[in-house]
Amino acid sequence: MSARTKARKRALDILFQADVRGEELAIMLATEAKRASSEPERQASWLYARDIVDGVIDNRDEIDEQITTFAKDWSLQRMPAVDRALLRIGAWEILFNDEVPTAVAIDEAVELAKEFSTDDSGSFVHGVLARIARSS
Numbered sequence: 001m002s003a004r005t006k007a008r009k010r011a012l013d014i015l016f017q018a019d020v021r022g023e024e025l026a027i028m029l030a031t032e033a034k035r036a037s038s039e040p041e042r043q044a045s046w047l048y049a050r051d052i053v054d055g056v057i058d059n060r061d062e063i064d065e066q067i068t069t070f071a072k073d074w075s076l077q078r079m080p081a082v083d084r085a086l087l088r089i090g091a092w093e094i095l096f097n098d099e100v101p102t103a104v105a106i107d108e109a110v111e112l113a114k115e116f117s118t119d120d121s122g123s124f125v126h127g128v129l130a131r132i133a134r135s136s
Contacts, residue, residue, distance in 0.1 A: 004100075007048035008089055008108055012116070014053050015085035029053050055092040063091045070131035071124075082117040083125060090129040095136055102133045 010032070018028040029050065036046040056063060064076060067087045076084055086109045093105035106129045113121040 003044040004048055005108060006042075006045035007052065008112060010045055010049035011052035011056075011089055012082070012085050012112055014049065015056065015088060016081055019081045019085060025053060025057050029057070051097075052089055052092060055096050056088045059092060059096055060088070063088050063095065066091050066095065066132050066135075067128060070135070071128045074124075080117055080121065083113060083121050086113050086117070086121075086125050087128055090125065091132055094129060094133050106130060106133065 014028050014032050015025065017023070018025045021028075032046075033050065036042060039046075067084075068076060071079070071087070079087070090105050090109035093100045093108075094102050097105075106126060109129055110122045110126045113125040117125075
């Protein structure tokens with residue numbers, strides 16, 4: 001598993017935990033940063049995970065607007081928390097991170113959805129992110 005794939009999973013963990021616990025993302029990020037400082041072997045994945053979460057924090061309104069616009073008939077609150085977090089990660093990579101090819105951002109989000117969410121989540125995440133990509 002690549003360092004970026006591990007980082008996306010770490011970012012998913014942070015976004016999901018903050019959402020489910022009703023915590024501020026910045027607080028969850030600080031907690032994870034403290035933990036990461038004691039795990040130097042995971043430093044490579046931590047740096048990109050932090051970039052993702054910081055990017056979601058900084059651009060959340062625009063990201064959520066894009067997701068809501070392209071998630072036909074689904075409000076953010078109605079989505080499974082894992083899907084919501086993956087859509088935020090994928091949308092940030094598509095819209096704000098020029099280093100990641102759009103196809104990679106979509107594929108990585110879909111694979112995580114298949115692994116950690118519902119049977120229908122992979123196709124749902126793919127559809128929403130593909131529409132966001134086409135509009136950007």
